[in-house]
Amino acid sequence: MNNAASKVAVVGSGISGAVCACTLARNGISVTLFDSARGPGGRMSQRRETSEDGKEMLFDHGAPFFTVTNNDVLALVREWESGGLVAEWKVSLGSFDCVSKKFVNIQQDGMNKKYVGVPGMNSICKALCRQPGVESKFGVGVGRFEWLEDKNLWSVSGLDGQSLGQFNGAVASDKNVVSPRFRDVTGRPPPLDLTFAPDLAVKLEEIPVNPCFALMLAFSEPLSSIPVKGFSFQDSEVLSWAHCDSSKPGRSANSERWVLHSTADYARTVIAQNGLQKPSEATLKKVAEEMFQEFQGTGLSIPLPIFRKAHRWGSAFPAASIAKEERCLWDVKRRLAICGDFCVSPNVEGAILSGLDAASKLTEILSCL
Numbered sequence: 001m002n003n004a005a006s007k008v009a010v011v012g013s014g015i016s017g018a019v020c021a022c023t024l025a026r027n028g029i030s031v032t033l034f035d036s037a038r039g040p041g042g043r044m045s046q047r048r049e050t051s052e053d054g055k056e057m058l059f060d061h062g063a064p065f066f067t068v069t070n071n072d073v074l075a076l077v078r079e080w081e082s083g084g085l086v087a088e089w090k091v092s093l094g095s096f097d098c099v100s101k102k103f104v105n106i107q108q109d110g111m112n113k114k115y116v117g118v119p120g121m122n123s124i125c126k127a128l129c130r131q132p133g134v135e136s137k138f139g140v141g142v143g144r145f146e147w148l149e150d151k152n153l154w155s156v157s158g159l160d161g162q163s164l165g166q167f168n169g170a171v172a173s174d175k176n177v178v179s180p181r182f183r184d185v186t187g188r189p190p191p192l193d194l195t196f197a198p199d200l201a202v203k204l205e206e207i208p209v210n211p212c213f214a215l216m217l218a219f220s221e222p223l224s225s226i227p228v229k230g231f232s233f234q235d236s237e238v239l240s241w242a243h244c245d246s247s248k249p250g251r252s253a254n255s256e257r258w259v260l261h262s263t264a265d266y267a268r269t270v271i272a273q274n275g276l277q278k279p280s281e282a283t284l285k286k287v288a289e290e291m292f293q294e295f296q297g298t299g300l301s302i303p304l305p306i307f308r309k310a311h312r313w314g315s316a317f318p319a320a321s322i323a324k325e326e327r328c329l330w331d332v333k334r335r336l337a338i339c340g341d342f343c344v345s346p347n348v349e350g351a352i353l354s355g356l357d358a359a360s361k362l363t364e365i366l367s368c369l
Helices: 015-026 071-082 123-129 181-186 198-204 264-274 281-296 348-366
Strands: 007-011 030-035 047-050 056-059 086-088 093-097 102-107 115-117 134-138 142-148 153-158 163-167 169-172 209-219 230-234 239-244 256-262 307-318 329-331 336-338
Touching: 007 015, 007 142, 007 153, 007 163, 015 030, 015 123, 015 134, 015 169, 015 348, 030 163, 047 307, 056 209, 056 256, 071 086, 071 348, 123 134, 153 169, 169 348, 198 329, 209 264, 209 281, 239 281, 256 264, 256 281, 264 281, 264 307, 281 307, 336 348
Parallel strands: 007 030, 007 169, 030 134, 093 230, 169 336
Antiparallel strands: 047 056, 086 115, 093 102, 142 153, 153 163, 209 256, 209 307, 230 239, 239 256, 329 336
């Protein structure tokens, strides 16, 4: 079969799915990308909020930046950089010791290049999902993947049971598509039933994840008591990370915006008390209050913000890698690839590598049909 006649469904528009879709399209394969969210990005999403005085504020509330060590990924990043999608974030990072109330281990800019999307972390995924040959369908949840043995095709249907099309290959870049946790959150079975591939099912059965709450803050004045633009917390039961989002290249300077991440243990405690379902406004307000109190408790002279809001990442950060060598899970007979940061390494670079490998395997097998 000519690649131009091949059709592939990609579910999930995080960086792994977006890279996979774009790479397939560049190889002449027709791609339809589905995501239940309003836009692309996954953990590289950007949150749009409005302050009380009507000002629009944008927050990178997931991955704050990424680093690169692999040459294949570096080549992609350089391409994105030349296209204005990525820029280096030239700042110093450090750690804050909550016992001594002092900054320690301050790393000067230049030790490791830190990359960010411009003007937001989701800019990369947005551009990839607009690649010619990629049809992106946002706000469309997939209810079921079904392998049609007699037709040698994948059938994809929506949450309402309506057909979304038939495809020569399929890519699941969202681990929730196959996770038992899907049922706990939605009350529905996972869209992809892997009984036909028990070896893959075993690997995906229980990927350990680290939940996290993100707190978005905006201030009318710079936090001048903080000597770095990003830092981890030592000996805090509540906070693990903080960064000045408005210090990144291409961001608006109409306010100083910070994003704080909770510890996984704190997030687990909140989820244990309130369940896996979408948290209530009351829960998020309580989380925002507790995280901000911990931030103020550092003694860093943190003023009251002009904006404060919490967001829950329920299972975004994988705590294990299930296909380090293979880089993605692959069923050659059914032309099914499962990719994401849970395969290679729990970071942006790992997600990109997994997406590239999934695209490579599908391109090769589809060219032989």
